[in-house]
Amino acid sequence: MTGPDIRDDTTDDHxxxxxxxxxxxxxxxxxxxxxxxxxxxxxxxSELVDSNVVTPVPNERVLVHEPSDxxxxxxxxxxxxxxxxxxxxxxDEGGE
Numbered sequence: 268m269t270g271p272d273i274r275d276d277t278t279d280d281h282x283x284x285x286x287x288x289x290x291x292x293x294x295x296x297x298x299x300x301x302x303x304x305x306x307x308x309x310x311x312x313s314e315l316v317d318s319n320v321v322t323p324v325p326n327e328r329v330l331v332h333e334p335s336d337x338x339x340x341x342x343x344x345x346x347x348x349x350x351x352x353x354x355x356x357x358x359d360e361g362g363e
Contacts, residue, residue, distance in 0.1 A: 308346035315349060 303311075312330065315321040322331045329338040330345050335352055339345040 303343065303346050303350065305343060308343045311346045311349065312342045315345075320349075321345065 312321060315332075316323060316330075320333055322333055323329075324331060324338070327338075329340050330342070331338050332345060332349060332352070335348075337348065339348065
């Protein structure tokens with residue numbers, strides 16, 4: 268009796284396909300921070316201040332992200348950080 272015909276073995280094809288799907292899922296789950304322009308950052312930070320997620324400290328000229336206790340002197344940096352922080356938190360909740 269001979270072994271399986273190598274031309275009929277689709278194991279490698281299946282593994283490549285599965286690897287590609289996992290990579291697509293991972294890419295879809297990532298939050299893009301590259302699209303945070305200045306207008307978007309200002310809008311997001313204003314919403315965060317209104318909802319008490321961010322506290323401005325005027326005499327130090329910083330914005331404090333309350334959930335993480337991180338301070339920022341740039342609205343843009345804070346907006347990008349918050350998007351990443353939210354994505355990480357959501358990923359942790361989804362994995363539990």
